[in-house]
Amino acid sequence: MSSEDSIQQEDVQETKLIMIGNTGDGKSSLGNFILKKNAFKVSDGAKSVTQKTKGCYGKGDRSDVFVIDTPGLQDSSGPNKDIQHMNEMVDYIKEQKGLQGIIIVLNFTNPRLSDNIKKMIRLICKIFPISDFWEHVSIVWAKCFCDISPKKLEKQMSSKKDEFLPALIKLAKETTGDELIKIPMFYVDSCPDEDDDNTRSEEEIETLLTWARGLPSVNVERVVKNGIRSEKVIIEEKNEPRIIRNDGNIVEYQIDYMRREKRIGYDGEISYSEWEIIKTKHKIKPIPPNSVIKPRRSAFLDLLENVGGAIFELLMDGFGVNKILGISEDISEEE
Numbered sequence: 001m002s003s004e005d006s007i008q009q010e011d012v013q014e015t016k017l018i019m020i021g022n023t024g025d026g027k028s029s030l031g032n033f034i035l036k037k038n039a040f041k042v043s044d045g046a047k048s049v050t051q052k053t054k055g056c057y058g059k060g061d062r063s064d065v066f067v068i069d070t071p072g073l074q075d076s077s078g079p080n081k082d083i084q085h086m087n088e089m090v091d092y093i094k095e096q097k098g099l100q101g102i103i104i105v106l107n108f109t110n111p112r113l114s115d116n117i118k119k120m121i122r123l124i125c126k127i128f129p130i131s132d133f134w135e136h137v138s139i140v141w142a143k144c145f146c147d148i149s150p151k152k153l154e155k156q157m158s159s160k161k162d163e164f165l166p167a168l169i170k171l172a173k174e175t176t177g178d179e180l181i182k183i184p185m186f187y188v189d190s191c192p193d194e195d196d197d198n199t200r201s202e203e204e205i206e207t208l209l210t211w212a213r214g215l216p217s218v219n220v221e222r223v224v225k226n227g228i229r230s231e232k233v234i235i236e237e238k239n240e241p242r243i244i245r246n247d248g249n250i251v252e253y254q255i256d257y258m259r260r261e262k263r264i265g266y267d268g269e270i271s272y273s274e275w276e277i278i279k280t281k282h283k284i285k286p287i288p289p290n291s292v293i294k295p296r297r298s299a300f301l302d303l304l305e306n307v308g309g310a311i312f313e314l315l316m317d318g319f320g321v322n323k324i325l326g327i328s329e330d331i332s333e334e335e
């Protein structure tokens with residue numbers, strides 16, 4: 001390239017967009033549609049296709065548009081792959097001179113704002129810890145098929161706005177404290193059949209580019225990898241005794257030993273699995289006939305409530321409870 005060429009290249013006011021979203025939702029297809037050329041490989045199955053962050057200039061009147069395609073999040077190879085992808089994406093973004101638009105690509109055929117999508121958006125916010133983050137964000141609804149009837153389209157568009165915008169505004173408040181944000185939404189079919197009229201999508205992209213061209217550049221130096229951690233699993237255990245019978249002579253109780261997984265996601269979010277019974281012990285303890293105190297069933301229940309399952313079991317196993325409740329030795333213990 002001659003020096004003249006490079007000056008010309010620098011003179012061109014380019015518009016840079018990055019596309020982020022879940023795997024298979026249509027980022028690469030949208031990139032190709034915006035650039036008017038086959039710059040990115042598109043998947044033809046359920047497998048994640050894009051494995052590397054890569055940018056490309058467009059063709060013809062889109063030659064001043066640079067689109068960065070990224071690997072899909074929620075990759076089927078697991079969260080560690082996501083972390084690797086995101087770290088590489090951050091490195092790539094940091095190399096860029098400018099970046100105007102952060103396009104979150106969502107699948108129009110997904111009816112709900114799932115926890116996964118919220119998780120993904122929170123993660124993107126963490127990567128861009130810039131105060132005006134939300135100013136740079138727009139949503140593109142991909143797979144908004146061009147043959148959908150106008151009436152149906154209008155209905156679905158308004159249901160998306162009703163469901164997603166309040167949730168996004170809440171997320172914005174949570175992340176940057178912004179309350180007055182306007183998130184543009186665009187509805188696009190990036191892969192129409194040849195004879196389909198896809199004017200609506202083309203117009204949507206023109207509006208998207210007008211929006212992006214009017215934005216200042218993101219300060220890419222502030223983009224960070226932190227906030228992305230490996231997923232951790234912590235095992236939590238508890239004992240849950242239940243008093244089954246107390247007729248004044250014996251007290252019968254059962255202890256369920258339970259376990260659950262506490263998962264700390266790579267975005268810091270905590271989730272729990274259901275408590276699972278891993279072992280049950282059935283115990284019968286006699287109350288001595290000459291005991292001065294004849295504890296009622298409610299005394300055991302009170303004890304259980306006051307000290308909790310673990311201490312209750314210790315007490316019942318002889319750490320002073322015999323004295324408290326006047327109970328002698330075990331007569332039966334089954335597992």
Ligand SMILES: Nc1nc2c(ncn2[C@@H]2O[C@H](COP(=O)(O)OP(=O)(O)OP(=O)(O)O)[C@@H](O)[C@H]2O)c(=O)[nH]1
Nearest residue numbers: 023024025026027028029043048049050072143190
């Ligand atoms: N009809 C139609 N099909 C689409 C559209 N967007 C994506 N697809 C199809 O959906 C599939 C996935 O599209 P991709 O563009 O590869 O999705 P991606 O988000 O880049 O996927 P990963 O790279 O795996 O993260 C492909 O079969 C596309 O042809 C769209 O707007 N309309």
Ligand SMILES: [Mg+2]
Nearest residue numbers: 027028049050
């Ligand atoms: Mg892709």
